[in-house]
Amino acid sequence: MDETPLPKALLQQLTPRLPEMLSLLRAYVVTESPSLEKAAVDRCCAVIAKPWRRLKGARIDRIAQKHRGDHLRITCTPASAGKRPSGQLLVLGHYDTVYASGTLRKMPFRVSAGKAYGPGTFDMKAGIVQGLFAAEALQRLSATAQPRKRIVFLWTSDEEIGSESSRKLIETEARRSDAVFVLEPSYGPRGALKTERKGVGEAELVVHGRASHAGLAPQDGINAIHEISRQIARLETWNDLRRGVTINAGTIEGGSRTNVIPELARVQLDLRATTVADMRNLERRLHTLRPELKGSRLEVSGGFSRAPLERKMSAALFARAKTLASEMNLALEECAVGGGSDGNYTAAAGIPTLDGLGAVGDGAHSSHEHILTKTMPQRAALLAALLQSV
Numbered sequence: 347m348d349e350t351p352l353p354k355a356l357l358q359q360l361t362p363r364l365p366e367m368l369s370l371l372r373a374y375v376v377t378e379s380p381s382l383e384k385a386a387v388d389r390c391c392a393v394i395a396k397p398w399r400r401l402k403g404a405r406i407d408r409i410a411q412k413h414r415g416d417h418l419r420i421t422c423t424p425a426s427a428g429k430r431p432s433g434q435l436l437v438l439g440h441y442d443t444v445y446a447s448g449t450l451r452k453m454p455f456r457v458s459a460g461k462a463y464g465p466g467t468f469d470m471k472a473g474i475v476q477g478l479f480a481a482e483a484l485q486r487l488s489a490t491a492q493p494r495k496r497i498v499f500l501w502t503s504d505e506e507i508g509s510e511s512s513r514k515l516i517e518t519e520a521r522r523s524d525a526v527f528v529l530e531p532s533y534g535p536r537g538a539l540k541t542e543r544k545g546v547g548e549a550e551l552v553v554h555g556r557a558s559h560a561g562l563a564p565q566d567g568i569n570a571i572h573e574i575s576r577q578i579a580r581l582e583t584w585n586d587l588r589r590g591v592t593i594n595a596g597t598i599e600g601g602s603r604t605n606v607i608p609e610l611a612r613v614q615l616d617l618r619a620t621t622v623a624d625m626r627n628l629e630r631r632l633h634t635l636r637p638e639l640k641g642s643r644l645e646v647s648g649g650f651s652r653a654p655l656e657r658k659m660s661a662a663l664f665a666r667a668k669t670l671a672s673e674m675n676l677a678l679e680e681c682a683v684g685g686g687s688d689g690n691y692t693a694a695a696g697i698p699t700l701d702g703l704g705a706v707g708d709g710a711h712s713s714h715e716h717i718l719t720k721t722m723p724q725r726a727a728l729l730a731a732l733l734q735s736v
């Protein structure tokens with residue numbers, strides 16, 4: 347009788363497959379997929395889809411998009427004889443990258459000293475490779491060890507630009523699911539999972555004043571720049587780093603010439619919050635701003651687009667992942683991050699979500715983006731173990 351715990355058996359099965367994983371990663375990375383270039387992204391979609399066809403019984407839906415790249419949904423129904431799946435698990439990721447076409451010429455795919463470099467390796471094509479090998483490893487298990495739940499893999503094309511075309515699909519699949527695993531990059535050299543993500547938003551404040559000649563009729567003007575300066579000074583006091591609430595005036599514009607009292611000024615704001623309550627509070631305060639200069643008028647638009655992924659939505663899944671990792675003799679850490687992902691949407695929909703389950707590496711969105719190759723089988727095995735046991 348084989349006494350090896352399942353996570354360890356999965357790791358033993360996956361470790362020798364690293365060369366195959368790297369050759370698939372190469373194929374994925376050398377097909378560039380900048381979010382805004384539909385033709386290129388669609389070409390990558392076909393490349394991403396191809397190896398998934400070797401999964402027995404998997405249903406592959408290419409969900410056509412008009413303006414963005416197509417999304418891919420792969421549905422694996424467990425082979426456990428005659429039994430209906432007892433639920434659904436969603437594995438989420440994106441195959442678009444932030445790099446414009448042609449970036450490969452400057453940063454080609456290469457493997458060196460245990461690292462695989464290239465645009466989108468870490469964020470997050472290696473995650474998709476790990477997802478495929480996890481699915482395959484599960485199929486190779488005996489009938490009694492098969493997952494009980496249907497597993498849906500969703501690879502979207504526009505996460506890096508806010509997921510406008512994929513959000514509905516993500517939320518719909520999440521609501522059908524008992525848990526969501528997001529294969530975004532992990533954090534730091536030890537590959538901490540992301541159990542908490544800030545909510546992210548953008549807002550704009552426009553101030554309307556009244557134009558006048560600064561020399562001839564200063565009494566007739568209402569200076570929109572003076573007003574917006576007062577408002578920004580107030581907004582700055584709302585920052586609370588300890589609570590994880592930040593408001594950042596990122597761009598500002600207003601006025602036309604020095605001798606004209608400006609009638610218009612605008613500022614664009616980045617908003618972050620760690621809890622849903624703080625997010626709501628920040629939005630409410632923004633909308634209750636009142637002008638200080640008599641006769642000026644404020645206009646506030648925008649708000650949070652991604653609600654926070656609160657730790658309570660991931661705590662139980664992380665505990666499970668940690669136990670499974672320890673059965674492979676691997677330590678697993680967690681962390682909180684300030685950036686959002688599609689995991690924010692699924693957590694906000696009320697579905698337990700564990701994020702940062704993808705590659706271990708560094709340099710996302712930069713010229714030294716890379717993954718640590720030896721962690722690929724480990725993370726694939728961890729994902730497979732989670733899918734098998736949740």
Ligand SMILES: [Zn+2]
Pocket residue numbers: 440469470505530531
């Ligand atoms: Zn990403």
